[in-house]
Amino acid sequence: MNRLIRKTEEHVYPGRTGRFAAAGAAGSVSPAAVRTFSITWMAIIAFFALAFLFLWNTPVSAAKKNLSGVEVMGSRKQLAGTFNDQGQIVMNVYTKGKGGSSAGYLNSSTLNTLCSGDQQKTIVIPAGSRVELTNVVYLGSNTTIIADGATIVMTSKDKGILSNKPEAVNYRALTNVKIQGGTWEITDKKESCSVMAFSHGSNVTIDGVTILSNYQSHAIELIAMKNTTVQNSTLKVQGRKKKKSVEEALQIDVAAPKTAPVLVQYGKKYVKGQTCKNIKVLNNTIEGSRGVCANYATADGNKYKNKFHENIVIKGNTITGYSAEGCTLYNTLNAVVKNNTITTYSTRKNESYSVGLNITIQGKAAAKKLNKSKVTVSGNTVYGYRQGIQVGTRSSSRYKKAVLKKNKAYASSEGSAIVTSGARSVTSKGNSTNKR
Numbered sequence: 001m002n003r004l005i006r007k008t009e010e011h012v013y014p015g016r017t018g019r020f021a022a023a024g025a026a027g028s029v030s031p032a033a034v035r036t037f038s039i040t041w042m043a044i045i046a047f048f049a050l051a052f053l054f055l056w057n058t059p060v061s062a063a064k065k066n067l068s069g070v071e072v073m074g075s076r077k078q079l080a081g082t083f084n085d086q087g088q089i090v091m092n093v094y095t096k097g098k099g100g101s102s103a104g105y106l107n108s109s110t111l112n113t114l115c116s117g118d119q120q121k122t123i124v125i126p127a128g129s130r131v132e133l134t135n136v137v138y139l140g141s142n143t144t145i146i147a148d149g150a151t152i153v154m155t156s157k158d159k160g161i162l163s164n165k166p167e168a169v170n171y172r173a174l175t176n177v178k179i180q181g182g183t184w185e186i187t188d189k190k191e192s193c194s195v196m197a198f199s200h201g202s203n204v205t206i207d208g209v210t211i212l213s214n215y216q217s218h219a220i221e222l223i224a225m226k227n228t229t230v231q232n233s234t235l236k237v238q239g240r241k242k243k244k245s246v247e248e249a250l251q252i253d254v255a256a257p258k259t260a261p262v263l264v265q266y267g268k269k270y271v272k273g274q275t276c277k278n279i280k281v282l283n284n285t286i287e288g289s290r291g292v293c294a295n296y297a298t299a300d301g302n303k304y305k306n307k308f309h310e311n312i313v314i315k316g317n318t319i320t321g322y323s324a325e326g327c328t329l330y331n332t333l334n335a336v337v338k339n340n341t342i343t344t345y346s347t348r349k350n351e352s353y354s355v356g357l358n359i360t361i362q363g364k365a366a367a368k369k370l371n372k373s374k375v376t377v378s379g380n381t382v383y384g385y386r387q388g389i390q391v392g393t394r395s396s397s398r399y400k401k402a403v404l405k406k407n408k409a410y411a412s413s414e415g416s417a418i419v420t421s422g423a424r425s426v427t428s429k430g431n432s433t434n435k436r
Contacts (some may be wrong), residue, residue: 006073011226049093073370074113075178078106081114081123088122088146089114093129095205104134104155111137118142125182136332138162141175141201147182150206159215160193161186166182166200166263171226174201185212188197189239199255199263200270201224208232214239215322216247223263224255224274231282237322241289243347246327247325249288250289251295254278254307258299273304283316290315290324290353291342296331296362306363315339321346324353326382329361333369339379349385349412350430356384358407360395361422371400375423376404383436393422401425410436 003436026302067083074080076099081089090116094106101109111133114123118141125131127149134156138144143160154161161184168171177198184195195213195218198204204225210233211219219235222228235249253260255274263270276294286292294312297304317340321324326342329335335358346354375391380390388409391402402423409431417433420426 035355036204038069050378072114074110076101076109078110078111080108081271081378084124086122088124090124090126093126093132094187095130104132105193106134107131108133108137113142115139115145122146123150129156133161135350136160136401137162139174140200140260141174141177144178145182147184148180150181151183151185154188154195158191158193159188159189160197162196162198163194164198164201166266169200169224169269169272169274171200171202171224174198174204175294176203178205178207179209181208182213183210186214186217189214190216194218194251196219196229197221197223197262198225199260200225200274202220202226202228202414204228206230206233210236212232212236212238213249213250213288215241215245218247218251219249219286219288221251221253222276222279223244223260224254224276225252225279226277228276228278229280229282230284232279233284235284235286235288237288241322243323245289246322246353247288248290248293248295248324248328250281250284250292252279252293252309253295254297254298254304256297256304256307258314259297259360260384272299272306275307275309279309279311279388281317282313283314285318286419287320287322289322290326290328291319291321292327293325294329294332298362306365306367308363308369310334312336313338317341319343323347325358326356326384328355328358328360330360331365333365333373334375335359336376337378337380337386338376341381343383344385346385351386355382355387355390356382357389359389359391359422361395361397361399363397364395365397369371370397371401373401375399377403377407378403379407383406383410385436386416387411387419388417388436389419390432391420391422391426399423401427404431405427406430408432408434412436 002126068085070083072080077094081091094103106296120142123143127145131152135156164174195211213219228344257271294309312335319342321344326344342356386412411417414435
Protein backbone atom coordinates (compact mmCIF):
# COMPACT_ATOMS: atom_id res chain seq x y z
CA MET A 1 0.00 0.00 0.00
CA ASN A 2 2.37 2.67 -1.24
CA ARG A 3 0.79 5.95 -0.28
CA LEU A 4 1.45 9.34 1.23
CA ILE A 5 0.06 10.14 4.67
CA ARG A 6 -0.28 13.64 5.97
CA LYS A 7 -1.33 15.29 9.24
CA THR A 8 -1.12 18.86 10.42
CA GLU A 9 0.96 18.07 13.51
CA GLU A 10 4.71 17.77 13.01
CA HIS A 11 5.06 14.07 13.73
CA VAL A 12 6.09 11.15 11.57
CA TYR A 13 3.46 8.42 11.66
CA PRO A 14 4.91 5.00 10.94
CA GLY A 15 3.02 3.05 8.30
CA ARG A 16 2.08 -0.57 8.29
CA THR A 17 5.13 -1.44 6.26
CA GLY A 18 7.12 1.65 7.14
CA ARG A 19 6.58 3.21 3.72
CA PHE A 20 4.31 6.07 4.86
CA ALA A 21 5.61 9.62 4.78
CA ALA A 22 4.10 12.53 6.69
CA ALA A 23 3.61 15.73 4.74
CA GLY A 24 4.90 18.71 6.72
CA ALA A 25 6.93 16.37 8.98
CA ALA A 26 10.29 16.24 7.28
CA GLY A 27 11.99 16.13 10.65
CA SER A 28 15.14 17.88 9.36
CA VAL A 29 17.62 18.92 12.02
CA SER A 30 18.28 22.65 12.10
CA PRO A 31 21.87 23.95 11.86
CA ALA A 32 21.46 25.50 15.32
CA ALA A 33 20.61 22.16 16.80
CA VAL A 34 23.60 20.64 15.09
CA ARG A 35 25.92 23.32 16.56
CA THR A 36 24.39 23.02 20.03
CA PHE A 37 25.01 19.29 20.27
CA SER A 38 28.17 19.21 18.17
CA ILE A 39 26.81 16.39 16.05
CA THR A 40 28.98 15.33 13.18
CA TRP A 41 27.60 14.52 9.74
CA MET A 42 28.33 10.85 10.32
CA ALA A 43 26.28 10.93 13.50
CA ILE A 44 23.40 12.58 11.68
CA ILE A 45 23.45 9.90 9.01
CA ALA A 46 23.59 7.15 11.62
CA PHE A 47 20.72 8.73 13.52
CA PHE A 48 18.43 8.82 10.52
CA ALA A 49 19.42 5.32 9.46
CA LEU A 50 18.45 3.97 12.87
CA ALA A 51 15.24 6.02 12.87
CA PHE A 52 14.33 4.64 9.46
CA LEU A 53 14.87 1.07 10.59
CA PHE A 54 12.80 1.70 13.69
CA LEU A 55 9.88 3.17 11.76
CA TRP A 56 10.05 0.42 9.14
CA ASN A 57 9.66 -2.25 11.79
CA THR A 58 7.20 -0.49 14.10
CA PRO A 59 4.18 -2.80 14.48
CA VAL A 60 0.83 -1.40 13.44
CA SER A 61 -0.55 -1.84 16.94
CA ALA A 62 2.00 0.64 18.23
CA ALA A 63 1.01 3.21 15.65
CA LYS A 64 -2.75 2.81 15.58
CA LYS A 65 -3.53 5.10 18.49
CA ASN A 66 -1.67 7.95 16.80
CA LEU A 67 -3.34 7.70 13.40
CA SER A 68 -6.80 9.20 13.96
CA GLY A 69 -7.32 11.96 11.43
CA VAL A 70 -4.33 11.03 9.31
CA GLU A 71 -5.05 11.38 5.60
CA VAL A 72 -3.99 8.69 3.16
CA MET A 73 -3.06 10.00 -0.26
CA GLY A 74 -3.43 8.03 -3.47
CA SER A 75 -2.12 8.51 -6.97
CA ARG A 76 -1.89 12.06 -8.35
CA LYS A 77 -2.02 13.26 -4.72
CA GLN A 78 -5.74 12.54 -4.52
CA LEU A 79 -7.21 11.89 -1.08
CA ALA A 80 -7.79 8.14 -0.71
CA GLY A 81 -9.04 7.95 2.86
CA THR A 82 -8.68 9.00 6.48
CA PHE A 83 -7.87 6.96 9.58
CA ASN A 84 -10.63 6.82 12.19
CA ASP A 85 -10.30 6.27 15.94
CA GLN A 86 -10.28 2.48 15.49
CA GLY A 87 -7.26 2.55 13.21
CA GLN A 88 -9.43 1.80 10.16
CA ILE A 89 -9.11 3.72 6.92
CA VAL A 90 -12.39 5.29 5.81
CA MET A 91 -12.43 5.52 2.03
CA ASN A 92 -12.89 8.89 0.39
CA VAL A 93 -15.62 8.24 -2.20
CA TYR A 94 -15.60 10.30 -5.38
CA THR A 95 -19.03 11.09 -6.80
CA LYS A 96 -17.74 13.46 -9.49
CA GLY A 97 -14.74 13.45 -11.77
CA LYS A 98 -11.69 15.53 -10.97
CA GLY A 99 -8.62 16.64 -12.86
CA GLY A 100 -9.77 15.05 -16.09
CA SER A 101 -10.44 11.66 -14.45
CA SER A 102 -13.89 10.15 -13.99
CA ALA A 103 -15.29 9.31 -10.56
CA GLY A 104 -15.11 5.63 -11.50
CA TYR A 105 -11.42 5.87 -12.31
CA LEU A 106 -10.67 7.79 -9.11
CA ASN A 107 -12.58 5.31 -6.94
CA SER A 108 -10.84 2.36 -8.63
CA SER A 109 -7.46 3.97 -8.07
CA THR A 110 -8.36 4.82 -4.48
CA LEU A 111 -9.39 1.28 -3.55
CA ASN A 112 -6.35 -0.20 -5.28
CA THR A 113 -4.16 2.13 -3.24
CA LEU A 114 -5.85 1.24 0.03
CA CYS A 115 -6.10 -2.53 -0.56
CA SER A 116 -2.66 -3.24 -2.02
CA GLY A 117 0.28 -4.61 -0.06
CA ASP A 118 0.38 -7.32 2.58
CA GLN A 119 0.38 -5.18 5.72
CA GLN A 120 -2.58 -5.50 8.08
CA LYS A 121 -5.31 -3.03 7.16
CA THR A 122 -9.04 -2.44 7.45
CA ILE A 123 -10.80 -0.38 4.79
CA VAL A 124 -14.26 1.05 5.51
CA ILE A 125 -16.49 1.98 2.58
CA PRO A 126 -18.98 4.42 4.13
CA ALA A 127 -22.55 3.23 4.59
CA GLY A 128 -24.97 4.88 2.19
CA SER A 129 -22.31 5.58 -0.42
CA ARG A 130 -22.44 4.54 -4.08
CA VAL A 131 -18.96 3.74 -5.34
CA GLU A 132 -18.69 3.54 -9.11
CA LEU A 133 -15.66 1.70 -10.51
CA THR A 134 -14.12 1.32 -13.95
CA ASN A 135 -11.23 -1.03 -13.06
CA VAL A 136 -10.78 -4.20 -11.01
CA VAL A 137 -9.54 -3.79 -7.44
CA TYR A 138 -6.68 -6.15 -6.53
CA LEU A 139 -6.27 -7.12 -2.89
CA GLY A 140 -3.15 -7.83 -0.90
CA SER A 141 -3.06 -10.16 2.09
CA ASN A 142 -4.19 -9.16 5.58
CA THR A 143 -6.98 -7.00 4.18
CA THR A 144 -10.43 -6.44 5.66
CA ILE A 145 -13.07 -4.51 3.73
CA ILE A 146 -16.12 -3.36 5.67
CA ALA A 147 -18.80 -2.23 3.23
CA ASP A 148 -22.00 -2.54 5.28
CA GLY A 149 -24.68 -0.34 3.72
CA ALA A 150 -22.55 0.66 0.73
CA THR A 151 -23.11 -0.11 -2.95
CA ILE A 152 -20.10 -0.80 -5.17
CA VAL A 153 -20.84 -0.77 -8.90
CA MET A 154 -18.63 -1.85 -11.81
CA THR A 155 -19.67 0.27 -14.80
CA SER A 156 -17.19 -1.18 -17.33
CA LYS A 157 -18.02 -4.22 -19.46
CA ASP A 158 -16.37 -7.61 -19.01
CA LYS A 159 -14.91 -6.68 -15.61
CA GLY A 160 -15.40 -7.97 -12.12
CA ILE A 161 -14.80 -5.99 -8.94
CA LEU A 162 -12.41 -7.77 -6.55
CA SER A 163 -9.52 -10.12 -7.31
CA ASN A 164 -5.85 -10.81 -6.57
CA LYS A 165 -2.70 -11.20 -8.63
CA PRO A 166 -1.07 -14.46 -7.51
CA GLU A 167 2.65 -14.31 -6.80
CA ALA A 168 2.88 -17.62 -4.96
CA VAL A 169 1.37 -21.11 -4.98
CA ASN A 170 0.59 -23.60 -2.19
CA TYR A 171 -2.26 -21.38 -1.02
CA ARG A 172 0.08 -18.50 -0.10
CA ALA A 173 -0.80 -15.90 -2.77
CA LEU A 174 -3.56 -14.26 -0.72
CA THR A 175 -4.07 -14.85 2.99
CA ASN A 176 -6.17 -13.48 5.84
CA VAL A 177 -8.78 -11.53 3.88
CA LYS A 178 -12.33 -10.65 4.89
CA ILE A 179 -15.02 -8.97 2.81
CA GLN A 180 -17.90 -7.85 5.02
CA GLY A 181 -21.21 -6.51 3.76
CA GLY A 182 -22.05 -4.24 0.89
CA THR A 183 -23.90 -4.65 -2.40
CA TRP A 184 -21.47 -5.51 -5.20
CA GLU A 185 -22.97 -5.03 -8.63
CA ILE A 186 -21.97 -5.23 -12.28
CA THR A 187 -24.04 -3.22 -14.76
CA ASP A 188 -23.12 -5.46 -17.70
CA LYS A 189 -26.04 -7.84 -18.15
CA LYS A 190 -24.56 -9.90 -21.01
CA GLU A 191 -20.81 -10.48 -20.93
CA SER A 192 -19.10 -12.93 -18.59
CA CYS A 193 -16.84 -12.08 -15.67
CA SER A 194 -16.33 -13.02 -12.03
CA VAL A 195 -17.50 -10.31 -9.65
CA MET A 196 -15.17 -11.62 -6.94
CA ALA A 197 -12.37 -13.98 -7.99
CA PHE A 198 -9.60 -15.21 -5.72
CA SER A 199 -6.86 -17.73 -6.47
CA HIS A 200 -4.09 -19.68 -4.73
CA GLY A 201 -4.96 -18.24 -1.33
CA SER A 202 -6.19 -19.26 2.12
CA ASN A 203 -8.11 -17.96 5.11
CA VAL A 204 -10.55 -15.84 3.12
CA THR A 205 -14.04 -15.02 4.39
CA ILE A 206 -16.86 -13.43 2.41
CA ASP A 207 -19.59 -12.52 4.86
CA GLY A 208 -22.92 -10.77 4.52
CA VAL A 209 -22.45 -9.49 0.98
CA THR A 210 -25.03 -9.09 -1.76
CA ILE A 211 -23.66 -9.71 -5.27
CA LEU A 212 -25.60 -8.89 -8.42
CA SER A 213 -24.09 -10.58 -11.48
CA ASN A 214 -25.61 -11.95 -14.71
CA TYR A 215 -26.46 -15.37 -16.12
CA GLN A 216 -23.10 -15.67 -17.94
CA SER A 217 -20.97 -14.75 -14.92
CA HIS A 218 -19.77 -16.01 -11.57
CA ALA A 219 -20.69 -13.97 -8.54
CA ILE A 220 -17.79 -15.63 -6.70
CA GLU A 221 -14.99 -17.73 -8.19
CA LEU A 222 -12.56 -19.60 -5.96
CA ILE A 223 -9.59 -21.08 -7.83
CA ALA A 224 -7.21 -23.32 -5.89
CA MET A 225 -8.31 -21.83 -2.57
CA LYS A 226 -8.05 -23.27 0.94
CA ASN A 227 -9.84 -22.55 4.22
CA THR A 228 -12.33 -20.21 2.59
CA THR A 229 -15.86 -19.44 3.75
CA VAL A 230 -18.80 -17.79 1.99
CA GLN A 231 -21.59 -17.12 4.47
CA ASN A 232 -24.73 -15.10 5.18
CA SER A 233 -24.70 -13.70 1.65
CA THR A 234 -27.08 -13.27 -1.29
CA LEU A 235 -25.94 -13.96 -4.85
CA LYS A 236 -28.43 -12.72 -7.46
CA VAL A 237 -28.62 -12.66 -11.26
CA GLN A 238 -29.90 -10.13 -13.77
CA GLY A 239 -30.34 -9.91 -17.51
CA ARG A 240 -31.61 -12.48 -19.98
CA LYS A 241 -31.45 -16.18 -19.17
CA LYS A 242 -30.13 -18.52 -21.85
CA LYS A 243 -31.47 -22.06 -22.15
CA LYS A 244 -28.00 -23.66 -22.22
CA SER A 245 -26.10 -21.39 -19.88
CA VAL A 246 -24.26 -23.35 -17.19
CA GLU A 247 -22.24 -20.63 -15.43
CA GLU A 248 -22.51 -21.08 -11.69
CA ALA A 249 -23.03 -18.22 -9.26
CA LEU A 250 -20.46 -19.76 -6.91
CA GLN A 251 -17.66 -21.65 -8.62
CA ILE A 252 -15.10 -23.78 -6.78
CA ASP A 253 -12.51 -24.26 -9.48
CA VAL A 254 -9.38 -26.07 -10.60
CA ALA A 255 -6.33 -24.03 -11.61
CA ALA A 256 -5.85 -25.41 -15.13
CA PRO A 257 -5.01 -23.53 -18.36
CA LYS A 258 -8.42 -23.77 -20.05
CA THR A 259 -10.54 -24.11 -16.95
CA ALA A 260 -9.02 -20.99 -15.35
CA PRO A 261 -7.51 -19.09 -18.31
CA VAL A 262 -7.18 -15.84 -16.38
CA LEU A 263 -4.24 -17.38 -14.48
CA VAL A 264 -2.19 -18.30 -17.55
CA GLN A 265 -0.75 -14.77 -17.76
CA TYR A 266 1.01 -15.25 -14.41
CA GLY A 267 2.99 -18.32 -15.47
CA LYS A 268 2.79 -22.10 -15.85
CA LYS A 269 3.18 -22.84 -12.15
CA TYR A 270 -0.21 -21.26 -11.47
CA VAL A 271 -2.11 -23.64 -13.75
CA LYS A 272 -0.91 -27.12 -12.80
CA GLY A 273 -4.27 -28.49 -11.74
CA GLN A 274 -4.30 -27.19 -8.17
CA THR A 275 -7.64 -27.72 -6.44
CA CYS A 276 -9.62 -26.32 -3.52
CA LYS A 277 -9.61 -27.57 0.07
CA ASN A 278 -11.71 -26.85 3.14
CA ILE A 279 -14.39 -24.70 1.52
CA LYS A 280 -17.53 -23.75 3.48
CA VAL A 281 -20.72 -22.36 1.96
CA LEU A 282 -23.04 -21.47 4.85
CA ASN A 283 -26.47 -19.86 5.17
CA ASN A 284 -26.58 -18.12 1.79
CA THR A 285 -29.21 -17.48 -0.86
CA ILE A 286 -27.62 -18.35 -4.21
CA GLU A 287 -29.07 -18.18 -7.70
CA GLY A 288 -27.54 -18.42 -11.15
CA SER A 289 -27.68 -20.36 -14.38
CA ARG A 290 -26.20 -23.03 -12.12
CA GLY A 291 -26.22 -22.40 -8.40
CA VAL A 292 -23.02 -23.87 -6.92
CA CYS A 293 -20.42 -26.01 -8.66
CA ALA A 294 -17.16 -27.62 -7.60
CA ASN A 295 -15.68 -27.89 -11.05
CA TYR A 296 -13.34 -30.35 -12.71
CA ALA A 297 -10.99 -29.60 -15.59
CA THR A 298 -13.17 -30.89 -18.40
CA ALA A 299 -11.91 -28.29 -20.91
CA ASP A 300 -8.30 -29.43 -20.44
CA GLY A 301 -8.91 -32.99 -21.63
CA ASN A 302 -7.57 -35.82 -19.48
CA LYS A 303 -4.46 -34.06 -18.17
CA TYR A 304 -6.10 -32.74 -15.01
CA LYS A 305 -9.15 -34.99 -14.90
CA ASN A 306 -7.83 -36.85 -11.86
CA LYS A 307 -7.45 -33.75 -9.69
CA PHE A 308 -9.82 -33.71 -6.70
CA HIS A 309 -11.15 -31.06 -4.35
CA GLU A 310 -11.25 -31.95 -0.65
CA ASN A 311 -13.57 -31.18 2.25
CA ILE A 312 -16.44 -29.06 0.97
CA VAL A 313 -19.35 -28.15 3.26
CA ILE A 314 -22.64 -26.83 1.82
CA LYS A 315 -24.97 -26.08 4.73
CA GLY A 316 -28.11 -24.05 5.40
CA ASN A 317 -28.42 -22.50 1.94
CA THR A 318 -31.19 -21.85 -0.56
CA ILE A 319 -29.65 -22.65 -3.95
CA THR A 320 -31.28 -22.26 -7.37
CA GLY A 321 -30.09 -23.12 -10.84
CA TYR A 322 -32.29 -21.65 -13.55
CA SER A 323 -30.87 -23.48 -16.57
CA ALA A 324 -28.58 -26.09 -15.00
CA GLU A 325 -28.13 -27.97 -11.72
CA GLY A 326 -28.86 -26.43 -8.39
CA CYS A 327 -25.66 -27.77 -6.83
CA THR A 328 -22.94 -29.89 -8.39
CA LEU A 329 -19.86 -31.32 -6.70
CA TYR A 330 -17.53 -32.93 -9.22
CA ASN A 331 -14.35 -34.72 -8.13
CA THR A 332 -14.82 -33.87 -4.48
CA LEU A 333 -13.46 -36.08 -1.71
CA ASN A 334 -15.29 -35.73 1.58
CA ALA A 335 -18.33 -33.50 1.25
CA VAL A 336 -21.17 -32.52 3.58
CA VAL A 337 -24.42 -31.20 2.10
CA LYS A 338 -26.85 -30.45 4.91
CA ASN A 339 -30.11 -28.58 5.55
CA ASN A 340 -30.30 -26.89 2.15
CA THR A 341 -33.16 -26.22 -0.25
CA ILE A 342 -31.81 -26.94 -3.74
CA THR A 343 -33.79 -26.44 -6.95
CA THR A 344 -33.17 -26.66 -10.67
CA TYR A 345 -35.48 -25.20 -13.30
CA SER A 346 -33.51 -26.57 -16.25
CA THR A 347 -35.67 -27.38 -19.27
CA ARG A 348 -33.20 -30.09 -20.39
CA LYS A 349 -35.01 -32.61 -18.24
CA ASN A 350 -33.33 -35.72 -19.63
CA GLU A 351 -29.78 -34.43 -19.16
CA SER A 352 -27.50 -34.12 -16.15
CA TYR A 353 -28.10 -30.37 -16.14
CA SER A 354 -31.51 -31.06 -14.62
CA VAL A 355 -30.20 -32.94 -11.57
CA GLY A 356 -31.00 -31.06 -8.38
CA LEU A 357 -27.93 -32.14 -6.36
CA ASN A 358 -25.29 -33.85 -8.44
CA ILE A 359 -22.28 -35.37 -6.65
CA THR A 360 -20.23 -37.22 -9.25
CA ILE A 361 -16.68 -38.55 -9.56
CA GLN A 362 -15.34 -37.78 -13.04
CA GLY A 363 -11.73 -38.97 -12.74
CA LYS A 364 -9.70 -41.54 -10.82
CA ALA A 365 -8.74 -40.70 -7.28
CA ALA A 366 -5.70 -42.00 -5.43
CA ALA A 367 -6.62 -45.22 -3.63
CA LYS A 368 -5.34 -43.97 -0.27
CA LYS A 369 -7.57 -40.91 -0.33
CA LEU A 370 -10.50 -42.75 -1.84
CA ASN A 371 -10.44 -45.26 1.02
CA LYS A 372 -11.06 -42.39 3.43
CA SER A 373 -13.69 -40.62 1.32
CA LYS A 374 -17.19 -39.97 2.62
CA VAL A 375 -20.20 -38.03 1.36
CA THR A 376 -22.92 -36.97 3.80
CA VAL A 377 -26.23 -35.65 2.47
CA SER A 378 -28.81 -34.91 5.16
CA GLY A 379 -31.84 -32.77 5.89
CA ASN A 380 -32.10 -31.33 2.38
CA THR A 381 -35.11 -30.60 0.21
CA VAL A 382 -34.06 -31.09 -3.42
CA TYR A 383 -36.06 -30.48 -6.59
CA GLY A 384 -34.65 -32.03 -9.76
CA TYR A 385 -35.92 -33.62 -12.93
CA ARG A 386 -33.66 -36.40 -14.24
CA GLN A 387 -32.63 -37.07 -10.66
CA GLY A 388 -33.27 -35.23 -7.45
CA ILE A 389 -30.13 -36.37 -5.59
CA GLN A 390 -27.38 -38.25 -7.39
CA VAL A 391 -24.19 -39.69 -5.91
CA GLY A 392 -22.52 -41.17 -8.95
CA THR A 393 -19.28 -41.96 -10.76
CA ARG A 394 -18.04 -41.93 -14.33
CA SER A 395 -14.86 -43.85 -13.59
CA SER A 396 -13.74 -46.91 -11.67
CA SER A 397 -13.41 -44.81 -8.50
CA ARG A 398 -16.23 -44.87 -5.99
CA TYR A 399 -16.69 -43.17 -2.64
CA LYS A 400 -15.97 -45.43 0.31
CA LYS A 401 -19.19 -44.36 1.99
CA ALA A 402 -22.28 -42.29 1.29
CA VAL A 403 -24.72 -41.35 4.06
CA LEU A 404 -28.16 -40.02 3.10
CA LYS A 405 -30.57 -39.16 5.89
CA LYS A 406 -33.87 -37.27 6.18
CA ASN A 407 -33.81 -35.77 2.68
CA LYS A 408 -36.88 -34.90 0.64
CA ALA A 409 -36.04 -35.50 -3.01
CA TYR A 410 -38.18 -34.74 -6.04
CA ALA A 411 -37.66 -35.82 -9.67
CA SER A 412 -39.64 -36.52 -12.84
CA SER A 413 -40.28 -40.00 -11.45
CA GLU A 414 -40.23 -41.15 -7.85
CA GLY A 415 -37.76 -43.91 -8.67
CA SER A 416 -35.14 -41.45 -9.88
CA ALA A 417 -35.46 -39.06 -6.98
CA ILE A 418 -32.39 -40.55 -5.22
CA VAL A 419 -29.66 -42.49 -7.03
CA THR A 420 -26.51 -43.68 -5.23
CA SER A 421 -24.42 -45.75 -7.62
CA GLY A 422 -21.16 -43.94 -6.88
CA ALA A 423 -20.42 -45.32 -3.41
CA ARG A 424 -19.24 -48.72 -2.17
CA SER A 425 -21.27 -48.42 1.01
CA VAL A 426 -24.56 -46.52 1.30
CA THR A 427 -26.47 -45.68 4.47
CA SER A 428 -29.97 -44.44 3.69
CA LYS A 429 -32.43 -43.55 6.43
CA GLY A 430 -35.53 -41.42 6.70
CA ASN A 431 -35.46 -40.12 3.13
CA SER A 432 -38.58 -39.46 1.06
CA THR A 433 -38.70 -39.77 -2.73
CA ASN A 434 -41.35 -37.92 -4.67
CA LYS A 435 -42.53 -37.21 -8.19
CA ARG A 436 -42.13 -33.56 -9.13
